Amino acid sequence: MAGHSKWANIRFRKERADAKKGKVFTRLIREITVAAREGGGDPAANPRLRLAIDKAFENNMPKENVERAIKRGTGQLEGAEYEEVRYEGYGIGGAAVMVDCLTDNRTRTVADVRHTFTKHGGNLGTDGCVAFLFKHCGQLVFAPGTDENRLMEAALEAGAEDVIGHDDGSFEVITSVADFEAVKRRIEAAGLKPEVAEITMRPTTEVELKGEDAVKMRRLLDALEALDDVQEVYTTAVMNE
Numbered sequence: 001m002a003g004h005s006k007w008a009n010i011r012f013r014k015e016r017a018d019a020k021k022g023k024v025f026t027r028l029i030r031e032i033t034v035a036a037r038e039g040g041g042d043p044a045a046n047p048r049l050r051l052a053i054d055k056a057f058e059n060n061m062p063k064e065n066v067e068r069a070i071k072r073g074t075g076q077l078e079g080a081e082y083e084e085v086r087y088e089g090y091g092i093g094g095a096a097v098m099v100d101c102l103t104d105n106r107t108r109t110v111a112d113v114r115h116t117f118t119k120h121g122g123n124l125g126t127d128g129c130v131a132f133l134f135k136h137c138g139q140l141v142f143a144p145g146t147d148e149n150r151l152m153e154a155a156l157e158a159g160a161e162d163v164i165g166h167d168d169g170s171f172e173v174i175t176s177v178a179d180f181e182a183v184k185r186r187i188e189a190a191g192l193k194p195e196v197a198e199i200t201m202r203p204t205t206e207v208e209l210k211g212e213d214a215v216k217m218r219r220l221l222d223a224l225e226a227l228d229d230v231q232e233v234y235t236t237a238v239m240n241e
Contacts (some may be wrong), residue, residue, distance in 0.1 A: 021071035027231050028056045029069045030102045034082055036073025048180060051212050052200060080104040087113045088131060092217040095207040097122065098136040103229040112148055120220035133236055134201040137161070138180030138186065140194040144169030158186035174202070192212035203236040214239035 031052045039046035043053055049070070056066050057164045072079035082102040087110065091097045097117075103109040142151060148165065155163050155173045160183050162174040175183045177199055184197050209217050217237050224233045 011149075023226070024059055024063060025065070026228075027102075028052060028059065028061060029065065030058065030082055031231065032066060033070035033073040033079065034084065036070045041070045041074040050181070051172050052114065055198075072162070086127075086131075087124060088127065088129050089117050089122055091117075091120075091122040091220050091235060091237060092213045093207055093209055094238070095209065095217060095235055096133045096171055096203070096222070098130060098234040099224055099230055100200055100201075100232040100234075101227075101229045105229075108229075109229040112128075112229065113224065116223045116227060117220070120223055122215055122220050130236075133203060133205055134234060136177060137200065137202055138175035138177055138183065139196065139198055139200045139202055140169040140173040140175075140184060140202070141196040142173070143191065143195050146171055146192060150190060151187070153188045154190035154192060155183065158183040174193060175193055201232075201234040203234070205236055206238045207236050208238045210239075 014097065019234050032049065035046060035049040035052050039048055041049070043050040053066055057063075068077060073076040082104055083106065085101050085103060085106060087101070088101075088143045089097050100107050101113070110124075116122075118125045144210055148171065151171055151173070152163050153165055159179050161177050163173075164172040166172070173183065173187065173194075180199060184194070187194070217235075217239055221235060221237075224230055
């Protein structure tokens with residue numbers, strides 16, 4: 001077993017995301033558009049697009065919105081040209097922070113990100129300064145009370161890299177990016193539904209923050225996530241308030 005309060009942190013992140021549904025739609029539309037531009041408009045042949053569409057439908061996005069985003073990506077409809085850019089830096093207590101953006105104006109985006117870091121007690125770093133502290137992988141998180149034996153059997157048979165149990169009773173299944181969808185389908189077929197299922201940058205080390213430090217770190221993360229061009233924010237911080 002490992003971790004401090006993994007489930008509390010996962011739930012907090014989900015609740016925070018659920019409270020920003022309008023922003024979620026904007027992010028998903030951008031992701032679908034870029035995924036279609038980069039890999040084509042057929043989700044059967046484009047795993048990134050398929051995952052983005054699945055997330056869109058999980059968030060109750062209308063089918064017409066999804067179809068328009070795909071058409072913008074494939075050039076059938078006009079729209080802004082977004083590019084992917086990642087910023088790295090440090091938050092409270094030296095915790096690492098990575099910020100993934102989709103932007104049509106790189107100058108505006110970096111200025112917004114730098115200002116937000118500075119305003120909330122962090123520092124924007126150089127490219128690669130914290131990337132080595134994260135692993136690009138598939139992650140499925142299961143609530144406390146999940147049948148460990150059943151989950152372990154289904155996950156390992158499906159080709160998962162690891163199953164991690166945490167002190168709070170929750171479980172994580174870690175997969176390669178390539179195997180993520182197959183593992184997810186196999187586990188769900190076994191009757192086990194993840195609370196979170198995503199391709200992510202998972203921290204390989206954690207910095208535990210408490211009290212006022214935890215509050216300040218949440219403010220920094222919230223402020224970064226509120227920026228229009230930000231898609232995802234990852235951190236090594238674990239906040240125990």
